[in-house]
Amino acid sequence: MDICIAGAGAIGCTLAARLTKSGQNVKVLARGATLETLQNKGIRLTDVDGEHQVNVVASDSAETLGKQDIIFVCCKTPALPSVLTLITPMLHEQTIVIPVVNGIPWWYLQGVEGRFAGANIEAIDPAGSVSKLIPQHHLIGCVIFITAFREAPGVVTSTNPHLIVLGEINHKMTERLENVRKLFEEAGIEARATDNIRDQIWTKVAANLTSNPLSVVTRGSLEQLYGDPRLKPLVRNLLDEALLVAAAYGARIRFDPYTFMELGAGMGAVKTSMLQDYEANQTLELDAIGYAVLELADKVSIPMPITKQLLDLTHFIASSHPHFKQN
Known part of the structure; x- marks a missing residue:
């Protein structure tokens, strides 16, 4: 599968390093000093399993990286509108987009029935501006329990065991959900699929x-x-x-x-x-x-x-x- 990590902070580099080391075809969307470091020196991750030095393909151009099967959006929530706009050229009809973000996700009131179904949350999705960027069928929800520190561009330390929980935003158990879970399992990251990501x-x-x-x-x-x-x-x-x-x-x-x-x-x-x-x-x-x-x-x-x-x-x-x- 073609996998892109959009955002090369502490979490993004951790996922990129572990997935690359497991043999996956990983590309990283980055910019500035971080992009230059990734292109010249790769990623150095120190975690509970030791030190991992991996080389990755990195670019600041979504067009250059091409269409992707899975995109992990690893950015701070204030940057979501710009990053989600940036990844649009990498989407094909079956692309899975997994926002790896803190807090309440913009899609929280989407995908399931309820009193507030389909409403937007103004604090993070004013007038539905974020929801409009990525169609719902692309999304898989994610909650990540990884403590990671960015020591320098491309250099990350993570001192605790890694855990990621994944779930469809409509709470269904699907084949694609299990496939993503297995990717992490093969990368040495504990991964769980749930029928209620909320x-x-x-x-x-x-x-x-x-x-x-x-x-x-x-x-x-x-x-x-x-x-x-x-x-x-x-x-x-x-x-x-x-x-x-x-x-x-x-x-x-x-x-x-x-x-x-x-x-x-x-x-x-x-x-x-x-x-x-x-x-x-x-x-x-x-x-x-x-x-x-x-x-x-x-x-x-x-x-x-x-x-x-x-x-x-x-x-x-x-x-x-x-x-x-x-x-």
């Missing part, structure tokens, strides 16, 4: 919402956020608000709150992706991780006052940054 989305959203914004405010690690007695009550309140909204949308989260907090603390001295973005003067994913959740909560008349205050505080801190680029 359950997994809410599990990851709860983790992001209780850790990412607060990490920018406190500069704390996951171990501190979930383990420090001064922060735990706040984090538990955030978690309770998130779980209530998840339940209102029928999501089943397999971890009870106490176990959830223990697992978070057990991640160790890890910086959240949002704190890494803040320190690197990058745009924060507050819309997908936070404000989209508030919008969904408002649709079902569930207040999230503590979450709202924390998000606004984080936004204020980010806006004071000299390179603030938040929408």
Whole structure:
């Protein structure tokens, strides 16, 4: 299969390295200094299985890379409109597009029946502008549990075991879903196919919402956020608000709150992706991780006052940054 990784950050390089090493035909859509590094030096990934040095075909031109069977969109949510527009020349009728993104995906209210079926979420899909870019039949949902750090362009360290959960956005089990799952399994990444990807989305959203914004405010690690007695009550309140909204949308989260907090603390001295973005003067994913959740909560008349205050505080801190680029 022809596989493209669109976006060569920490997650994109991790997937590109593991899939290439397993023998897949992988190309990378990148730009700038990262593109130059990939073309000249390839990708160096250090993870729990050791160090992997792989050479990849990389370009900043979708036309040059050609039609693809699978495209993994590995970018921050603010960049989605531009990246989804960029990959359009690589699509054929059967191309599978898998957005590897944080937070609530733009397609969350699409593909299944329900009170809000087909509606768009303004925080991440204003006036349906993102939904218009990729037809629904191309999409497979994805929730990724990989902790990775970009040390330099094309150089990534990932210290925890890799896990990816995949699911059709209509909750059907399909042959193409199983084929994608097997690709990851053969690449040494634990992969699970599910008949309800939204359950997994809410599990990851709860983790992001209780850790990412607060990490920018406190500069704390996951171990501190979930383990420090001064922060735990706040984090538990955030978690309770998130779980209530998840339940209102029928999501089943397999971890009870106490176990959830223990697992978070057990991640160790890890910086959240949002704190890494803040320190690197990058745009924060507050819309997908936070404000989209508030919008969904408002649709079902569930207040999230503590979450709202924390998000606004984080936004204020980010806006004071000299390179603030938040929408």
